[in-house]
Amino acid sequence: MTLEFLRSMVAINSYTANPTGVNQLARLTAAQFEALGFTAEFIPSANPAYGNHLVMTRLGRSNRSIGLVSHLDTVFPPEEELSNAFHWQIEGDRIYGPGTNDIKGGTAMMWLVLTTLCAEEPEVLDSVTWKLMWNSSEECFSPDFGDVCRRHLDSRTMAALVFESEDRCGSDSLLVVARKGRATWRVAVKGRGAHAGGKHEHGANAIVQAGDLVERIAGLTDYARMLTFNVATISGGTVLNRVPHETVIEGEFRTFDPEIYNKAKSDLLALTGSGIVRSATDGYPCQVQACVLTESRPWPRNAQTDRLFSIWKAASEELGMVVDSQERGGLSDGNLLWDSVPTLDGLGPWGDHGHCSERSADGTKLPEYVEISSFVPKALLNTVAILKLTTAQ
Ligand SMILES: [Zn+2]
Structure with a gap:
């Protein structure tokens, strides 16, 4: 039955x-x-x-x-x-x-x-x-x-x-x-596009900036505290003769402890602001915007x-x-x-x-x-x- x-x-x-x-x-x-x-x-x-x-x-x-x-x-x-x-x-x-x-x-x-x-x-x-x-x-x-x-x-x-x-x-x-609780997140990078031949130095490369961010986000994983960050997807760039102006990284993090969870969330959101990759001509920086998409406590x-x-x-x-x-x-x-x-x-x-x-x-x-x-x-x-x-x- x-x-x-x-x-x-x-x-x-x-x-x-x-x-x-x-x-x-x-x-x-x-x-x-x-x-x-x-x-x-x-x-x-x-x-x-x-x-x-x-x-x-x-x-x-x-x-x-x-x-x-x-x-x-x-x-x-x-x-x-x-x-x-x-x-x-x-x-x-x-x-x-x-x-x-x-x-x-x-x-x-x-x-x-x-x-x-x-x-x-x-x-x-x-x-x-x-x-x-x-x-x-x-x-x-x-x-x-x-x-x-x-x-x-x-x-x-x-x-x-x-x-x-x-x-x-x-x-x-x-x-x-x-x-474990789980948060899904997105980190968007806006750089400045430029002609890769004529004005390379004018560009602020959003993919190069994303490379730095990926390392930093992955580095937030702390197995001893049972906190894992997973960088899950990345997309950016359009054609090969262009300095890319946009990249989007998405993923999730998980942990058991509510305090560790809140700290992880604030560490992630703190990535928002000016990035380290800048245009060589005028120092124009890539802009980083981190946000949490969904949360399960x-x-x-x-x-x-x-x-x-x-x-x-x-x-x-x-x-x-x-x-x-x-x-x-x-x-x-x-x-x-x-x-x-x-x-x-x-x-x-x-x-x-x-x-x-x-x-x-x-x-x-x-x-x-x-x-x-x-x-x-x-x-x-x-x-x-x-x-x-x-x-x-
Ligand atoms: Zn089920």
């Missing part, structure tokens, strides 16, 4: 920029959970290019609530799925296919946990108000989903549980207790998340499983929620090669898959931990 649901989700292309597919998946998901007594609400994204967010509610006998968070979108355009023959495929204990691991397997896990509670502990299911929330556009920048969640959660919310897939260290399951280690983790840890010990915590580099909706309600992430099944669709004959390239045998133990862990959570307060 759970795998049938997963298969029907994977069959729908829900690339972030395919709102028709995302909305179709939202309707399928809503129909599935309506059978458990949930009511659906489709909420338009702030960005009209994306599909609807989905929120489903099941009112309990108290207004204490638990939020379960997943997303509808994947990173694979329909053409890529076709050209790489990337679709639902079971091989041994693995199911390959778009979103099997990130994150349709997580949505299937939510279903498995809730149906288990419904069958084994209906009293507990009925005692709590449940909010299930799916972001339509998690793989792109969608801070409005944080607002949607906050409107549905409050001070009576015991937890926001995020069903991104788990990582492993050996055979130990890793749950996510912190995530860090989710640092915090007491509320650690308390949730300790409940999952205790549940794992009762079940004879080994569970540990992980601070992960990638973003999730946890970044949007951790300081509003206690948040724990990595509650989905285990798999690997997320965001990959290619497969090579020699096996050096493998596409995304989820491991079938990871569903039941993880669902058991989540269910026992949720029972502990509801009785702990």
Whole structure:
């Protein structure tokens, strides 16, 4: 039943920029959970290019609530799925296919946990108000989903549980207790164009200036403080007989610590001003303009998340499983929620090669898959931990 649901989700292309597919998946998901007594609400994204967010509610006998968070979108355009023959495929204990691991397997896990509670502990299911929330556009920048969640959660919310897939260290399951924040940025250089033959010295070369900036930005990386700057793209210049007048550099930076994040941001913005590359005739300097394009705040280690983790840890010990915590580099909706309600992430099944669709004959390239045998133990862990959570307060 759970795998049938997963298969029907994977069959729908829900690339972030395919709102028709995302909305179709939202309707399928809503129909599935309506059978458990949930009511659906489709909420338009702030960005009209994306599909609807989905929120489903099941009112309990108290207004204490638990939020379960997943997303509808994947990173694979329909053409890529076709050209790489990337679709639902079971091989041994693995199911390959778009979103099997990130994150349709997580949505299937939510279903498995809730149906288990419904069958084994209906009293507990009925005692709590449940909010299930799916972001339509998690793989792109969608801070409005944080607002949607906050409107549905409050001070009576015991937890926001995020069903991104788990990582492993050996055979130990890793749950996510912190995530790096990420800022994307652009540094634009305006020089002064000139004829490269007749008036070379009149020019202020924007590419030469950019070369200096690239070195300086890359130099802001500090692995010891878990701060990384990635210079990702650079473009500039037009024709070969012209001193280039424009260059644009773009990239991102990431770190866990809010203070390090703020310092990194101010270091980047401080590049704005006159550059060091000047025209030889009159000293005309290149002009540098640094700006931050988007920001997703860090989710640092915090007491509320650690308390949730300790409940999952205790549940794992009762079940004879080994569970540990992980601070992960990638973003999730946890970044949007951790300081509003206690948040724990990595509650989905285990798999690997997320965001990959290619497969090579020699096996050096493998596409995304989820491991079938990871569903039941993880669902058991989540269910026992949720029972502990509801009785702990
Ligand atoms: Zn995801």
